[in-house]
Amino acid sequence: MMSKIVRTQANFLYPFILIFGFYIVAHGHLTPGGGFQGGAVIATGIALVIVAYGYDRIKSWIKKSTLTATESIGLLCFILTAFIGIGTSFFYNFLANSGLLFGDRVSYGVNPGYLNTAGTLPIMNLAVGIEVLGGLGAILMYMMSYGKEVDK
Amino acid sequence: MILDIIHILVLIGLIATAYLAVKLRDLMACAVMLGIFSFLLSLEFFILQAPDVAIAEAGIGAGLTTAIFVMAIRKTSRWEVEE
Amino acid sequence: MRNILMLIVFLTIFSFFMYVAINPGDFNSQTGEHFVFGSPKFTDMDNYFIHNAQNQTGANNVVTSIVFDYRGFDTLGEASVLFTAVLGVGLALRLLRGDKK
Structure with missing residues (x-):
């Protein structure tokens, strides 16, 4: 556990980091960024809390099994979304320009950007974001759980 | 013109933080220097018009690796020992 | 001895990067201009x-x-x-x- 300054700052900062990460994931098909970058930013928010409070306090809030399950669910969603388009080919974007969910058309050129576009890309962004968040968080929790803190 | 000056300052900062990360004896300071190095590198990527890579670098380089280094240093010794 | 070796390696890599950055590159016959550093062929x-x-x-x-x-x-x-x-x-x-x- 770190000093009170670090803990107060972590309490103040981590909601903003999480919101920014989810923004990057949700707008992955419109603005720079995407699933991997957004998941990494969310994992940074988790890392801030873990470093500030230490493993002994954190292990009752965040479970390692939850994070690994999140990672597996994200990877499964990604592969399933790729498999649904197997009628044409693997990774076929079957929702784009179809008029259904995320199916609006976009013409070539500059436009303000609409959320309801891009077919399967937002779904894959969300899946990869969840996967990266779970994976990096699980790595952090495993690294934190091993060994003992040395008093100097 | 002002962008060029910022660019040169970022490059000088990259070299300075890399040198300090090698030379300092306090390992916690070295980890912080590596964090600053990654942040400046992400700024450089942004100047070179690669915002995707900049976000990935800022998230993983400046955030996660610094956190992992801080964790590892807190579980081992903080000062570099002369052999 | 070690410092001299490090200096040689540093100067070699530094001069290589400076050469790549300054070098005008091949001549493009289609557009009539040189390839600059960072633009694909x-x-x-x-x-x-x-x-x-x-x-x-x-x-x-x-x-x-x-x-x-x-x-x-x-x-x-x-x-x-x-x-x-x-x-x-x-x-x-x-x-x-x-x-x-």
């Missing part, structure tokens, strides 16, 4: 993606449409690499039977 694929990605996938961000649609297999490999990394960390740092919980 063959641009057919880039132009295809830039002109067709918005119509075909409907995404404004061309990078995301390449990563998740045109080159989806690469992203699948990247995701499985991350999965394998978590597997390796979990195997290396798991609590053994003798360790205290």
